[in-house]
Amino acid sequence: MPVILKLLTAVFFTCLSLTAYGEKLRIVTEPWAPYVYDDNGSMRGLDYETTVIVFQRLGVDVEWQFLPWKRCLAMLEQGHADGALDIFHSHERDALLLYPSEPLSNVEFVLFYANDRPHPAETLDDLRGLTVGNSPGYLYGDTFSDSTLFNREPAPSHEANFGKLSLGRVDLVITDRRVGQHVIKAMGLEGKVSQAPIVISRQPQFLAVRRGAGMDLLVQRFAAELKRFKQEPAYAALSAKYGGIQAITASEHTVEQQESSAP
Structure with a gap:
């Protein structure tokens, strides 16, 4: 055969x-x-x-x-x-x-920050002492996941992460660039949230x-x-x-x- x-x-x-x-x-x-x-x-x-x-x-x-x-x-x-x-x-x-x-x-993980509390990070060292909102179970790359420079705070959804960002409960949020843009528009956060220059990982x-x-x-x-x-x-x-x-x-x-x- x-x-x-x-x-x-x-x-x-x-x-x-x-x-x-x-x-x-x-x-x-x-x-x-x-x-x-x-x-x-x-x-x-x-x-x-x-x-x-x-x-x-x-x-x-x-x-x-x-x-x-x-x-x-x-x-x-x-x-x-x-x-x-x-x-x-x-x-x-x-x-x-x-x-x-x-x-x-393909996904491109980036960081978003509130414009009234700007953290335009260019390197991981710029995150020293800050808190980053993330999603449980996601793989952001070893460099980010293993770093001890900053704190991580999980949330049950992407909307919850951006809500915490708006309330000042986290300093930045990590997610895919396109996903972040979509959530920002859906939540009416245009002009209130910006993307930091650093790209955490692509996969x-x-x-x-x-x-x-x-x-x-x-x-x-x-x-x-x-x-x-x-x-x-x-x-x-x-x-x-x-x-x-x-x-x-x-x-x-x-x-x-x-x-x-x-x-």
Whole structure:
């Protein structure tokens, strides 16, 4: 039997096993606009809509659930979820998760500060003695996570972090540049919050699944179809749709732009 036929046959039975008796692939994620978010009861976002299209082409039914990120990770570890959307690769998670070779998108972690309490940090040393609002379970890079120069204070959501920033309960907030811009606009904080020059880290994010029978073949097919979809006009239109939101957001408030080598 040709290799490609063996692969397609294995993928077929993997997908069949997922849908047998009405079972679906259970994917968890945290609202992470504009990558994935709830828009008045409808799930939207660049990475969410891309993933939906790819799984439709693979014939895999998906059940989605929004949860705080720390809860998402717990669901994966306990076997209550089959995968997570927009997760970073971590060698510590390799024993649990499989990652496609093709990422969905790339993240650029930056810092935001309140204009009436400016902290335009250019290096980590500029954070000495300050408190940075963060999100539990997120991987910001070892340099940031291992530093003892500053304090970290978690919050249950990105909106909560920016709310604490507005109230002066934290000095800065760390999050993805595009996510921060989206939250600033949604909360009406334009002109009140700015982005610091420092870029903490840049890293790709994936749709990862728990290790299991046939899952390695599923992620191979997912990666191949994702890569194919990215070359199509439909993906260009989808990217422009959410890229347009990002461009409008960036131009409407005083966030200092930092060019990314990723996306």
